[in-house]
Amino acid sequence: MSNPVVRLTSLARNFEQGGEVIEVLRGVDLTIQPGEIVALLGPSGSGKSTMLQAVGLLEGGFSGRIELAGTDASKANAAERTTLRRENLGFVYQFHHLLPDFSAEENVILPQLLLGVSRSDAEVRARELLGALGLAHRLTHRPSQLSGGEQQRVAVARALANKPRLVLADEPTGNLDEVTADKVFAEFLGLVRGQGSSALVATHNERLAARMDRVVRLSEGRLI
Numbered sequence: 001m002s003n004p005v006v007r008l009t010s011l012a013r014n015f016e017q018g019g020e021v022i023e024v025l026r027g028v029d030l031t032i033q034p035g036e037i038v039a040l041l042g043p044s045g046s047g048k049s050t051m052l053q054a055v056g057l058l059e060g061g062f063s064g065r066i067e068l069a070g071t072d073a074s075k076a077n078a079a080e081r082t083t084l085r086r087e088n089l090g091f092v093y094q095f096h097h098l099l100p101d102f103s104a105e106e107n108v109i110l111p112q113l114l115l116g117v118s119r120s121d122a123e124v125r126a127r128e129l130l131g132a133l134g135l136a137h138r139l140t141h142r143p144s145q146l147s148g149g150e151q152q153r154v155a156v157a158r159a160l161a162n163k164p165r166l167v168l169a170d171e172p173t174g175n176l177d178e179v180t181a182d183k184v185f186a187e188f189l190g191l192v193r194g195q196g197s198s199a200l201v202a203t204h205n206e207r208l209a210a211r212m213d214r215v216v217r218l219s220e221g222r223l224i
């Protein structure tokens with residue numbers, strides 16, 4: 001059997017605020033298998049974003065073990081973490097974080113070039129993804145010329161461009177009205193499933209959570 005995509009063991013994180021220590025994560029254990037789509041629920045401030053930042057290897061300060069595709073990322077140096085991130089992960093946030101001076105297509109091409117994909121292959125992939133998301137007519141638009149739903153679709157295409165083993169999504173449709181959020185989320189899930197990626201999706205939305213394969217909840221620093 002192949003390695004789990006992620007294995008977290010006793011993941012913990014404290015923050016210090018005004019001399020007081022807040023234990024946000026107090027020993028999180030989680031294993032995600034290839035192709036599994038997991039909803040991460042929890043009240044505001046429970047540590048969902050903190051947990052995604054740990055798995056995304058975006059911040060230090062954590063204790064415990066983070067394994068990505070069989071590699072112990074907790075021991076990796078900064079350069080190794082960057083490589084692990086590029087080769088394994090895709091990110092979608094509540095706000096699109098697209099590069100404002102680049103077109104929709106360029107925003108989806110760039111992460112592929114960073115991984116060494118040829119420009120022509122990257123263009124084919126960008127058009128395939130943007131086409132599947134109904135944006136074939138928006139390739140040359142810049143983010144500011146797109147609607148909120150279109151911007152999030154481009155962000156989804158960018159996250160999936162390199163067929164990451166794991167997509168980390170933090171309230172990916174939290175900034176959209178309900179109807180658009182439902183549509184974009186369905187498209188996101190369809191594409192993630194279609195390419196066999198796994199996903200860990202932080203959300204407040206129980207309705208969206210119910211569409212995923214498994215739901216985990218953060219409560220008092222642990223998963224229940």
Ligand SMILES: Nc1ncnc2c1ncn2[C@@H]1O[C@H](COP(=O)(O)OP(=O)(O)OP(=O)(O)O)[C@@H](O)[C@H]1O
Pocket residue numbers: 015016017022024042043044045046047048049050051
């Ligand atoms: N850099 C930081 N310094 C100090 N405290 C922090 C820092 N980052 C997060 N926290 C605290 O950690 C707790 C968890 O924050 P986090 O953003 O992970 O929660 P969340 O579950 O994602 O919340 P939300 O649903 O509102 O986005 C909060 O109490 C927050 O104030």
